[in-house]
Amino acid sequence: MMTIRTVGRGMSGLIIAAAALLGAAGCSSPSPADAKSTPAPAVTIAGAGARTGAGGPCQATMDHITDAGKKITADAKDRTKATADLQEISDRFASDAEQIKNPEGKAAAKQLSTVYRQLADSAKNNQSPDMKTMPSQVQSAVTALSTCAAAE
Numbered sequence: 001m002m003t004i005r006t007v008g009r010g011m012s013g014l015i016i017a018a019a020a021l022l023g024a025a026g027c028s029s030p031s032p033a034d035a036k037s038t039p040a041p042a043v044t045i046a047g048a049g050a051r052t053g054a055g056g057p058c059q060a061t062m063d064h065i066t067d068a069g070k071k072i073t074a075d076a077k078d079r080t081k082a083t084a085d086l087q088e089i090s091d092r093f094a095s096d097a098e099q100i101k102n103p104e105g106k107a108a109a110k111q112l113s114t115v116y117r118q119l120a121d122s123a124k125n126n127q128s129p130d131m132k133t134m135p136s137q138v139q140s141a142v143t144a145l146s147t148c149a150a151a152e
Contacts, residue, residue: 057099058148061109064092065142068116079123086120105148108141115141 068089075081090113097109115134122129 055149056152057096058102058105058145058152061093061096061100061105061112061145062142062149064089064096065112065145068092083120083123086116086123090114090116090120100148102148102151104144108144108148111137111141112145 068085071085071089072082075085093109093113093116097106097113100106100109115137118134119129121127
């Protein structure tokens with residue numbers, strides 16, 4: 001079983017890795033070839049539908065964190081896909097927040113949505129994300145979601 005500390009560290013590492021991968025994918029001026037290409041449609045995050053097992057909405061959001069890491073890693077070499085993934089992940093966490101009744105869990109899912117939206121916007125605008133605050137925001141969000149999930 002993953003502890004809150006393990007999950008939080010992993011998620012903070014995921015945010016740092018996502019930012020690094022976006023940089024490696026070319027967060028600089030797009031080449032003329034990039035301007036002509038049509039963005040590929042984003043792939044749906046696994047588990048993004050209704051949850052049918054044990055646990056509730058906070059646990060489902062924790063599962064989406066794992067899915068997000070896999071998705072970002074899989075599409076890291078394609079900047080267009082990586083940016084679309086980050087936007088989709090942000091939307092998924094916003095949707096999760098609507099399902100969560102626990103106020104701390106709801107706020108945590110909204111925070112994750114905001115962090116991923118900032119990463120997507122940074123990638124889209126060829127800017128570096130704010131890595132001073134994102135890891136601590138993610139750490140606190142994951143801690144709140146872990147606590148909420150344990151209570152479900």
